[in-house]
Structures are given as structure tokens and as C-alpha cells.
Amino acid sequence: MHRLALALALTLASGVAVFAEPPQSSPRPLPRPMLVGAAPIQMASLLPLPGTARPALRPVAPAAVEAAMAMALALASAAPARSPRPAPRPPRAVAPAALVPPSTTIASASALAPAQSSPAPRRGLAALFAPRPPKPARGSICGDPGIAGSEIAAIPAAVTGCGLVGGVAVTAVAGIPLSQPARVDCTTAKALKRWVEEGVIPAIGRRGGGLARLNVVASYDCRPRNNVADARVSEHGAGHAIDVAGFTLADGSTLTVLRDWSAESKLMRTIHASACGPFGTVLGPKADVYHRDHFHVDTARYRSGPYCR
Ligand SMILES: [Zn+2]
Known part of the structure; x- marks a missing residue:
């Protein structure tokens, strides 16, 4: 239970950290395997009260999406060696997120990531793969x-x-x-x-x-x-x-x-x-x-x- 809260906090913290500083952070895999294993326990022991789970999705999902975006951006633009430090957790995110079943968070993150994160990578990758404008004809x-x-x-x-x-x-x-x-x-x-x-x-x-x-x-x-x-x-x-x-x-x-x-x-x-x-x-x-x-x-x-x- 205590471990779980820590794991959750880590997930959020890394997500929030990337959200807060996308260009400076190097990609850091989210500790998903831990959470996947812990999911059933969390589901059983910490069922969210009706009405509390939905609002919690909003602060978490964008962070996860931003994490994916930041990763794509970092891949496209060779992130500096600086390692990410978890940013101080915003008080807003802690309380509701602790009630969210991790499986829900992961599912929504993976479901959202491909669809919603595409604009950002396109922006980063476009710089690499965009066709060069034709040279002005001379001669x-x-x-x-x-x-x-x-x-x-x-x-x-x-x-x-x-x-x-x-x-x-x-x-x-x-x-x-x-x-x-x-x-x-x-x-x-x-x-x-x-x-x-x-x-x-x-x-x-x-x-x-x-x-x-x-x-x-x-x-x-x-x-x-x-x-x-x-x-x-x-x-x-x-x-x-x-x-x-x-x-x-x-x-x-x-x-x-x-x-x-x-x-x-x-x-x-x-x-x-x-x-x-x-x-x-x-x-x-x-x-x-x-x-x-x-x-x-x-x-x-x-x-x-x-x-x-
Ligand atoms: Zn003529």
C-alpha cells in the first residue's frame, strides 16, 4: 500500500516533470511494469468513489500525453545529458490521482497517446523530414x-x-x-x-x-x-x-x-x-x-x- 502510493507518486512526478520541462528533460520510461503488477491490488483496495475518478483523469492523462510528446521531441532533437529530476508535485494532482486505479490511468494514457500526441512529434519531426524548398532557379x-x-x-x-x-x-x-x-x-x-x-x-x-x-x-x-x-x-x-x-x-x-x-x-x-x-x-x-x-x-x-x- 505504501509502496503503491510511492509508485503512483513516481508515475505522476515523472509525468509532471516532463510536462513542466519538455525540452530540457531526457526521455525517461515511466515505471509502468510496476504499476501493471500492482494494478489488481489497487483496483481491489482503492476503488474510487463514484464521481471522484472522472475529474482525476484530466490532470493525469494530459501529463501522460505530454510525456509521450516530450519523448518524441527529445528523440527528434537529441536531448541533453541532463537527467530529469522529479519536479515538486503540484498539490492539485496528488489527492485525486491517488484514488485513480493505475490500470485506468495506463489504459487511458496508451489510448490517448497515439492520437493526441501526434501533433507535437509532427512538429519536431517535420523539421527533420520536411522536404527542402526548391532552390531558386538560376543559370x-x-x-x-x-x-x-x-x-x-x-x-x-x-x-x-x-x-x-x-x-x-x-x-x-x-x-x-x-x-x-x-x-x-x-x-x-x-x-x-x-x-x-x-x-x-x-x-x-x-x-x-x-x-x-x-x-x-x-x-x-x-x-x-x-x-x-x-x-x-x-x-x-x-x-x-x-x-x-x-x-x-x-x-x-x-x-x-x-x-x-x-x-x-x-x-x-x-x-x-x-x-x-x-x-x-x-x-x-x-x-x-x-x-x-x-x-x-x-x-x-x-x-x-x-x-x-
Ligand atoms: Zn503573338
Whole structure:
């Protein structure tokens, strides 16, 4: 009887101690075997009065749950060597707990532990097993050091003719940044790089200090051609097309298709013509009214050769 009270006190004390100082305590097995053996005696000699057992469960069970939580936490975060000292028992826990049959305490503890202690271990273990955030994409893509950007998640097809799998968001080609990332496939990214490197940069030359930025106004976009309802889905819907409105030079000045197609006709026409080859389709102000303010370039190929207007 005296031994039993001591055993109970130990159980509570260790539970309470862990409850009080979870991070500092190293896991210490509860003296359950002792209590299991003692259970029948306790059950027979100390039957709780009706109404006293239930309130007693509440202070005990959370402590046991906390013990399990603390153990999981300690396992996850290599507890220090400091051994646990039983904390002074809170007066509240002693009196009611002494009346509780240990078997009930153990049963409820083991029943509660797996269910209620799961959030805490998850918090501790999550730090160990959580997937690391993807590194920000840097450097080259599409196997070409001259193309910078990142791979993008597959874009599902909203309608037939749309969607982009294996796409990339191009942020620079041939060392020239794009005003906004162009979402295209790698074939189109390579065509863009070739056009800028072999066509645009040489055409602009030293003017304004040289080409500084490509002003992209559209890339992947699931829409009909020229935004005309009932028209075929544009090559933009497959990630094959880019619209370029103009070019910013190193001194901050700009060349725009809308303004400079006529005034700087030769330069802009040279740039337009140089896209024909890298791209299968090149459309500008001469093509139609829809392209008065940008060059549309896409990698759709025709048996008859590039279509450039
Ligand atoms: Zn376009």
C-alpha cells in the first residue's frame, strides 16, 4: 500500500516533470511494469468513489500525453545529458490521482497517446523530414548557357491546342534580360536566343550604348489568334510564340515597333527580317493591323519555309 502510493507518486512526478520541462528533460520510461503488477491490488483496495475518478483523469492523462510528446521531441532533437529530476508535485494532482486505479490511468494514457500526441512529434519531426524548398532557379536552362530562367510546372490544356509541358520561364537570352519572363518551350527559347544574338544585337550595334533589354509583351497565353473569337488557337497557347514590342538600349532610350517601324524603318525591318529563320513565323506591322505595335515570332514550321510578313 505504501509502496503503491510511492509508485503512483513516481508515475505522476515523472509525468509532471516532463510536462513542466519538455525540452530540457531526457526521455525517461515511466515505471509502468510496476504499476501493471500492482494494478489488481489497487483496483481491489482503492476503488474510487463514484464521481471522484472522472475529474482525476484530466490532470493525469494530459501529463501522460505530454510525456509521450516530450519523448518524441527529445528523440527528434537529441536531448541533453541532463537527467530529469522529479519536479515538486503540484498539490492539485496528488489527492485525486491517488484514488485513480493505475490500470485506468495506463489504459487511458496508451489510448490517448497515439492520437493526441501526434501533433507535437509532427512538429519536431517535420523539421527533420520536411522536404527542402526548391532552390531558386538560376543559370542556364534548355541545356544552353546562353538562356537564363527556370523550368516551370506543366500548364494543363484548358482547351484543345493549349497547354505547355516541359516549359520554361526565360528571363534572359544572350546576356540580354527580358522585361518579363517569357513562358515558352525550349525550342522557342533557343530560337529567341539565336534571333537576339545573331539578329537584334548586331543590328542595334553601338546605338544607345547597345541593346539592354528585350521588351516582351506576351508569351504563353491560351487564346485564339489575334484575340478574335472563333479563330484558331494561337501559337501562344502552345508556348511556341513571343510578342516583342520593342527594345530598350543601354542609355535608357527605346525602340518600339509602334513608333519606329516607319521612322527607323531600316533598323526595325532588319531586326524583323533577322527573326525569319530562327522562327518559322514572323509577323509585324506589314502583316496586319493586329501587329502594328509588336513583332510576333513563333516556332511553327511550314513546309513552304518561314512565313514572315
Ligand atoms: Zn503573338
